[in-house]
Amino acid sequence: MKKLINSPETVLADALTGIEAADPSVRVDHVNRVIYRAAPKVDGKVALVSGGGSGHEPLHGGFVGYGMLDAACAGEVFTSPTPDQMQAATKEVDRGAGVLHIVKNYTGDVMNFEMAAELAAAESGVEVATVVTADDVAVQDSLYTAGRRGVGVTVLLEKIVGAAAEEGRDLAAVKAIADKVAANGRSMGMALTSCTVPAAGKPTFDLPEDQMEIGIGIHGEPGRHREPLASAKDIAAQLVEPILADADFTGDPAIVMLNGMGGSPLIELYLMYGEVAALLEKAGVSVARTLVGNYITSLDMAGCSVTVLKADDEILSLWDAPVETAGLRWGR
Amino acid sequence: MKKLINSPETVLADALTGIEAADPSVRVDHVNRVIYRAAPKVDGKVALVSGGGSGHEPLHGGFVGYGMLDAACAGEVFTSPTPDQMQAATKEVDRGAGVLHIVKNYTGDVMNFEMAAELAAAESGVEVATVVTADDVAVQDSLYTAGRRGVGVTVLLEKIVGAAAEEGRDLAAVKAIADKVAANGRSMGMALTSCTVPAAGKPTFDLPEDQMEIGIGIHGEPGRHREPLASAKDIAAQLVEPILADADFTGDPAIVMLNGMGGSPLIELYLMYGEVAALLEKAGVSVARTLVGNYITSLDMAGCSVTVLKADDEILSLWDAPVETAGLRWGR
Amino acid sequence: MSETFTIAHARSWIDGFASRCDEQKAYLTELDSAIGDADHGANMARGMGAVRGALSADEPQALDALFKAVGMTLVSSVGGASGPLYGTFFLRVGMTSGAVDSLDGAGLSASLHAGVKGIVDRGKAEAEDKTMFDAMAPALDALDASLAEGGDLAAAASAAAEAAAAGRDATEPLQARKGRASYLGERSIGHIDPGAASTALLFDALAEALS
Amino acid sequence: MSETFTIAHARSWIDGFASRCDEQKAYLTELDSAIGDADHGANMARGMGAVRGALSADEPQALDALFKAVGMTLVSSVGGASGPLYGTFFLRVGMTSGAVDSLDGAGLSASLHAGVKGIVDRGKAEAEDKTMFDAMAPALDALDASLAEGGDLAAAASAAAEAAAAGRDATEPLQARKGRASYLGERSIGHIDPGAASTALLFDALAEALS
Ligand SMILES: Nc1ncnc2c1ncn2[C@@H]1O[C@H](COP(=O)(O)OP(=O)(O)O)[C@@H](O)[C@H]1O
Ligand SMILES: Nc1ncnc2c1ncn2[C@@H]1O[C@H](COP(=O)(O)OP(=O)(O)O)[C@@H](O)[C@H]1O
Ligand SMILES: [Mg+2]
Ligand SMILES: [Mg+2]
Ligand SMILES: [Mg+2]
Ligand SMILES: [Mg+2]
Secondary structure: OOOOOOOHHHHHHHHHHHHHHHOOOEEEEOOOOEEEEOOOOOOOOOEEEEEEEEOOOOOOHHHEOEOOEOEEEEEEEOOOOOHHHHHHHHHHHOOOOOEEEEEEOOHHHHHHHHHHHHHHHHHHOOOEEEEEEOOEOOOOOOOOOOOOOOOOHHHHHHHHHHHHHHOOOOHHHHHHHHHHHHHHEEEEEEEOOOOEOOOOOOEOOOOOOOEEEEOOOOOOOOOOEEEEOOOHHHHHHHHHHHHHHHOOOOOOEEEEEEEEOEOOOHHHHHHHHHHHHHHHHHOOOEEEEEEEEOOOOOOOEOEEEEEEEEOOHHHHHHHHOOEEOOOOEEOO | OOOOOOOHHHHHHHHHHHHHHHOOOEEEEOOOOEEEEOOOOOOOOOEEEEEEEEOOOOOOHHHEOEOOEOEEEEEEEOOOOOHHHHHHHHHHHOOOOOEEEEEEOOHHHHHHHHHHHHHHHHHHOOOEEEEEEOOEOOOOOOOOOOOOOOOOHHHHHHHHHHHHHHOOOOHHHHHHHHHHHHHHEEEEEEEOOOOEOOOOOOEOOOOOOOEEEEOOOOOOOOOOEEEEOOOHHHHHHHHHHHHHHHOOOOOOEEEEEEEEOEOOOHHHHHHHHHHHHHHHHHOOOEEEEEEEEOOOOOOOEOEEEEEEEEOOHHHHHHHHOOEEOOOOEEOO | OOOOEEHHHHHHHHHHHHHHHHHOHHHHHHHHHHHOOOOHHHHHHHHHHHHHHHHHHOOOOOHHHHHHHHHHHHHHHOOOOHHHHHHHHHHHHHHHHOOOOEEOHHHHHHHHHHHHHHHHHHHOOOOOOOOOHHHHHHHHHHHHHHHHOOOOHHHHHHHHHHHHHHHHHHOOOOOOOOOHHHHHHHHHOOOOOHHHHHHHHHHHHHHHHHO | OOOOEEHHHHHHHHHHHHHHHHHOHHHHHHHHHHHOOOOHHHHHHHHHHHHHHHHHHOOOOOHHHHHHHHHHHHHHHOOOOHHHHHHHHHHHHHHHHOOOOEEOHHHHHHHHHHHHHHHHHHHOOOOOOOOOHHHHHHHHHHHHHHHHOOOOHHHHHHHHHHHHHHHHHHOOOOOOOOOHHHHHHHHHOOOOOHHHHHHHHHHHHHHHHHO
16 A cells, blocks of 8 residues: 555544645644634524545545535544534534534434434534435435435535525525535546555455446445446446436536546546536536536545536526635635 | 546547636637637736646646636647647737746757747747746756756746736746746655556556655656655655755745645645645744645656745735636635 | 353453454455445444543443443444444443443343344344344344343353354345445445444454353 | 669658657657656657658658658657757758758768757757767768768668667666756666667668668
C-alpha cells in the first residue's frame, strides 16, 4: 500500500489537522471530529449537518462554509460517524431554527443519524429534520435491498439546500427543497481500479487489466457487474442509459455532475464529460449547469460517476447563489 | 493501461471537446487546440498566454478566465505545443497592449515559445514579453543542466500576474511582477507511483511497493533519487528542507501550495499539508495563503509537490483579487 | 461449570470478545472486502479496544452498568452499521439484566433475547437476510434448547457458539437483503457475512467465559 | 550508385525516415521513458506522419521547397524539444540547398551542415551533452571524410549512417547536460539518448535512399 500517510490508525486525525491548517474558514473539533465554519451562521437560520465515513473528500468537510454546510462529521475511512459526533454538531450549530441532517442512504449512516436525532431531540430539544439521499440507479430500490445508495446527488443537494438555508427559509421549507432534490437526482458510477482502505492495507478487490466494474458506490465495494474494459464513449453509455431509463429528464433544465472517484486525472474526467454531454443532448436532456471534477470520491479509486438532477428555476437560482467552501466556490 | 479514453491518439481532441462542453465560460479552437475565454478582455489590457503539454490539468486550460489567462495552448500529452498554436493565440488575444507568454522552463517549451514570439512579432507586430518559471529545487541550475524545471510556481504566477493584467498594468509592469513571482517561488515534488502516458501504454517507470521517487518534475520522469517509502511526516521533511535550504522565506508572508500529482486523493493531500505546515511553522515561515489540491498534475501519478512563494503586500493583494476560472475561483 | 452468569463471567466474555476481534481483524476485513467496504475488522477492533479502555478506567459492579458501558462505548466509537447494532445489543442486554451481579440461565437467555430484539428493532433484519442476525438467532435457539434439556450454562453457551458458527457458515450461499452487501445483488452469494462472523466470535467468547 | 542527390532521393529519404519513425515508435518511447517523458516515439511518428500527409497533398519540385515543407510541418505538428530541433534542421537544409532539384556531394554536405548548425543555434548543444547532436556531428564527419576520400554519395551516406549509429550508442555512458534527461543528473548515465536514436534512423534512411 502506497499512501501519503503516517499510519493507517492516524489517517483521519492527521487529515483533520491538515484541513484545519489549510483552510482558515473552518474550525475543527478534534475530539468529536467535526468540521465547523469558523464564522458561524447568524441566529434564526436553519443549520445543515452532514457527515459520513471519510475517504470521499472534498465531501463533506470541503463543503463546510457559507452557502453549504454548517458542520460535517467525519467518520473513520468508509465508516459512518457515531451518534455522539452528530449530536455534538447538531447542538453546536443550532441557531434556534432547527437543524437539517443530510444522510446518505447506507444502513450505518441512517442508523447512526437516527440515534443522533433521537438524542438531540431528547437532550437539548433541538428540532431535527432529516433528508436521505438515495440516488444510485445501480441498486434497485426494493424490499430485497437496503434501498438505493446515496451518492453524487448529495453534493448537489448540499449546495442547493445550503443556499435555501442561507436565504432564511424555515426548517420545513428547507427540508422540502432537500426532499425535492433528493427525489429528482440519479447517479451511476464505475471503477477502473479498486481503492485501498488504509486499515485494510491492500485493494478491496482485484480487477484485471481488461475489466471494469459498473454500478459501484463510493466505498470501494465491487459494482453490480463486471464488464470488459471499454472506450470512454461506451462507458458513458453504460452510465447514462440506466439513469435515463430510471427517470424522465426531458422538459426541464438539468444539473449534471461528472465526478471522479479520486484516482482518475482531470483530463480523463473532461474527456468523459464530453461523451456524457453528447449522449444527454441526443436524449433531449437540456443541461443547464455542469460540474466536472473530484467531488465525492472513493479514496484512490480510478473511475467516475455521472449524476443528473432534474432542476427547475428555483433549484437553478439556489445553485447559482454564492457559495464559499474549499470544494465549491463562486459568487463571493 | 486503464484509462477513461477512446484511444491514445484522440485523448487531447476528446478532452478539449469535454472542456468546451463542461465550461460555458471558455471557447475552444479545436484546430489550433487553444482554450480561450468566451468573453475576451477589453481593449488596452495586457493578455496572458500560457501553454504546455497536456496531462497537467487543471493547468493551463482550467486557468483560462477572468483574473488569470486569456488563452492556453494545449500540446499533446507531455509535449509542448507548437509555435503555430502559440502564435495563433497571441494574435487572437492581443488587445493592443501586448501579450505575456508564460513558459515553464523545459527545452521544448522554451524553444517553441521562442519561435512563436519571433513569428508573432514579425508577422503581426504584437509585442510579446516572456516569463520563464524555473522553481524546481530538485534540479541544480547550472551550466550542466537545462536549468531548473518550471513547476508549481506557474500556478501561483498565472493567478497573481493575471490579476495585475486585469488591473490594467502595462506589459512592462506585468512582466516585472511575473519575474518577481518567478524569482521568489521554490518547489519540490515526489512520486509514489509512475504515471502512464496514453501513447506509451504502460507506466513510464517501475517503482517497487517500498520505494518512492524524490525530486520529480511533472512529466512522469524519474526523480533525482529513489528512497525507501516513508511516512507523511518524513516525506514532508524531504520536500520542505531543500526548499528552505535554497531560499530564505522568513520575514515575509508566504503563499504555500500543496499540490497533488493527479492520483493521490484529497484526504492524503490535506494530511500532507498538515505535516508541511508544521515544518514551515517550526522554520519560522509565516504562511499567509494556502492552496491544497490537484493544480499541476502528472496524469494519474500518485504523489505530491510543495511550492513556497515568498510574497509581499502587493503579491498578496493580487492573490486575493477576484478570479473566475474552472480551476481557481473566488471573489466573484 | 457454572449455574450462574456472574459479573466476572461478563467481564471475561467482553474481554474475550475484544481479543477475538483484535486477532481476527484481518479476517473480518477480508470478509468485508468481498461484499462490503473492507472495514468490519477495523471497526470491531477499534470498538472493542475502546470498550476495554472504558472498562479499565471504570469498573462497573452491576451487569446493567457494565453492559451499558459496553453498549455506549460501541455506539460512540464504532460508527458504520455494526456500531449501532452491537451497541444496541449490549444496551438492551444491560437493561434487561438489571442492577444485579449475576443471572441464572433463564435470566441470561432473556437478556440476550432482548439484545437481539434490539438489533432487529434497529436494523429490521429477518432470517436469511445475510446479516449478523443469522448467527444470533440460531445461537439463542441453541442456548434455549440446551437449557431446556437441563444443560448447565457452560453447555448452553457452547451449544450457542456452535450454532452461531453454523449460522455464520450458512450465510455463505445467501443473497444479501440488508446492509451494503445487498447492493451487490447476486454477487453477494458465495461469501460469508462479516457481521455473522463477528457474532460467531461473540458467542465463542461467551462459551469460553462460561467454560 | 549516385553522384548526385536528386529530389527523388530526397523524397525517398523523407519517406524512409517516416517509415522508420513509425516502426521504431515504441523503441524511441521506451528510450524516452528511461530518461525523459515517454513521448519521443509518439512525437516523431506524429510529426513524420504529418510530413507524409503534407508532401502527398503538395509535391514540391525543388529541394528548398521540399525541405521547407518538411521543416514547417515538423515545427507545427511535433512540439516538444524535437519539433523545433528537427524542424529547424530541415528548414536550414532547405535554405542552403536552394531552388534546385539536385545537389552534388559537396552541396549535400553543406546543406546538412547548415541543418546541424540550426540545431545548435536553437538548442546550444555541445558534444557529449547526450543529445541528437552526438549522432549528427559524427555522421557529418564521416560523410565528409568519405567524400574527401573520393567515395560516392552512397558510400558517404552509408558511412554517415554507421557513424550516427555509433554516436547513438556512445551516448549511453554520458551524463546528460541538455534537455530533460539533464534533470536526472547521474541517473541519466547508462541509457541511450532517444534523440540520438532518431537521428541514427535519419541517417539510416539517407543511406538507404542513396544506396
Ligand atoms: N440491517 C441490518 N441488520 C442487521 N445487521 C446488519 C444490517 N446491516 C448490516 N448488518 C451487519 O453489519 C455488518 C457490516 O458491519 P460494518 O462493516 O462494520 O459496517 P458497514 O457496513 O457500515 O461498513 C454486516 O456484515 C451485517 O452483518
Ligand atoms: N538542447 C538540445 N539540443 C539538442 N537536442 C536536444 C536538446 N534538448 C533535447 N534534445 C533532444 O531532444 C530529445 C527529446 O525529444 P522529445 O522527447 O521529442 O522532446 P521532449 O524532451 O520535449 O519530450 C532528446 O533525446 C535530445 O536528443
Ligand atoms: Mg463501513
Ligand atoms: Mg515531451
Ligand atoms: Mg463494512
Ligand atoms: Mg520526450
